[in-house]
Amino acid sequence: MNEPIDAHRTQYVIDVRKLNKHFGDKHVVNDVSLQVARGEIFGFLGPNGSGKTTSIRLMCGLLTPDSGSGTCLGYDIVRESEEIKRNVGYMTQRFSYWEDLTIRQNLDFVARIYQMANRREVVDRSLEALGLQSRANQLTGSLSGGWKQRLALAACMLHEPKLLLLDEPTAGVDPTARRDFWEELHRLAANGISVLVSTHYMDEAERCHKLAYIAYGKLLAQGTANEVIASQGLATWSIHGERLSALSGRLRKTPGVDQTVVFGSALHVSGSDHAALERAVYDATKDSALRAEQIDTGLEDVFIYLMSRSTDNFKVSS
Ligand SMILES: Nc1ncnc2c1ncn2[C@@H]1O[C@H](COP(=O)(O)OP(=O)(O)OP(=O)(O)O)[C@@H](O)[C@H]1O
Numbered sequence: 537m538n539e540p541i542d543a544h545r546t547q548y549v550i551d552v553r554k555l556n557k558h559f560g561d562k563h564v565v566n567d568v569s570l571q572v573a574r575g576e577i578f579g580f581l582g583p584n585g586s587g588k589t590t591s592i593r594l595m596c597g598l599l600t601p602d603s604g605s606g607t608c609l610g611y612d613i614v615r616e617s618e619e620i621k622r623n624v625g626y627m628t629q630r631f632s633y634w635e636d637l638t639i640r641q642n643l644d645f646v647a648r649i650y651q652m653a654n655r656r657e658v659v660d661r662s663l664e665a666l667g668l669q670s671r672a673n674q675l676t677g678s679l680s681g682g683w684k685q686r687l688a689l690a691a692c693m694l695h696e697p698k699l700l701l702l703d704e705p706t707a708g709v710d711p712t713a714r715r716d717f718w719e720e721l722h723r724l725a726a727n728g729i730s731v732l733v734s735t736h737y738m739d740e741a742e743r744c745h746k747l748a749y750i751a752y753g754k755l756l757a758q759g760t761a762n763e764v765i766a767s768q769g770l771a772t773w774s775i776h777g778e779r780l781s782a783l784s785g786r787l788r789k790t791p792g793v794d795q796t797v798v799f800g801s802a803l804h805v806s807g808s809d810h811a812a813l814e815r816a817v818y819d820a821t822k823d824s825a826l827r828a829e830q831i832d833t834g835l836e837d838v839f840i841y842l843m844s845r846s847t848d849n850f851k852v853s854s
Pocket residue numbers: 559560562564582583584585586587588589590591629
């Protein structure tokens with residue numbers, strides 16, 4: 537991929553407006569608009585079946601939207617899908633390389649698909665860049681999850697894309713391998729490569745420059761972690777003490793309390809009516825040994841809130 541991208545067509549590497557997609561009578565992507573700037577790591581979150589993979593496939597020209605428009609790397613997602621496919625690096629949700637080939641053979645195979653002339657050199661460079669040399673001749677099927685993900689990243693970057701679309705790249709990978717993977721993503725972003733990455737992991741969401749949360753095909757929040765948190769206007773209290781599970785059940789029925797979630801040894805209690813929430817927490821803890829303190833609402837509190845509200849909305853509308 538050495539073709540220069542027309543930087544004047546859009547300041548965003550992804551800029552899509554009001555995308556819609558149905559599968560049968562299911563409205564899987566519902567008016568999704570999303571912008572990703574150059575060099576940004578953009579996290580895509582949402583429950584299973586919420587439309588993340590489908591949205592990614594729409595953005596990179598693998599699926600045609602029923603309506604809506606937009607560009608990816610400056611190319612039109614409907615009319616110029618071939619250019620997009622040639623220029624983005626797409627890591628699919630399921631590992632999709634040959635288990636009975638070695639790492640080197642798999643990368644060589646990908647280089648052939650891209651019809652690269654200097655395959656040996658390209659593969660050597662890629663093995664070195666992602667620290668894969670020591671395993672180059674190991675059969676892919678015998679690699680651990682972390683090494684497989686590393687191979688998948690190397691493969692989708694072989695043609696030096698400026699944009700990576702990574703669909704749950706670290707699912708099932710241990711924390712150390714995930715941390716290494718994210719350090720690699722930040723190195724790439726520092727070199728001007730943009731990344732759209734879907735994930736279910738909260739620590740990964742916190743490492744993104746921007747985030748979008750999707751549920752039942754609808755984008756419910758978008759922005760930096762702080763903007764996403766602020767958008768829901770929740771206050772949160774943390775309660776420590778005994779019998780938090782019973783307390784949680786009681787508080788949930790109390791006016792002012794929109795949500796209770798146990799986090800380790802603490803109970804997080806959140807609500808959008810801050811005064812009513814404070815009263816509820818005060819009443820529930822005043823005559824007891826329970827300790828309550830107001831804390832900053834976290835990303836996880838907000839995601840749980842968004843998910844439960846969208847479930848309710850879905851029930852109402854269906
Ligand atoms: N090719 C298809 N034909 C019919 N339905 C589909 C197709 N692809 C996806 N769907 C449905 O569209 C909805 C959204 O699926 P999608 O894979 O985009 O969700 P997701 O957010 O990526 O989920 P996950 O977190 O499980 O990967 C689901 O209900 C799924 O069953």
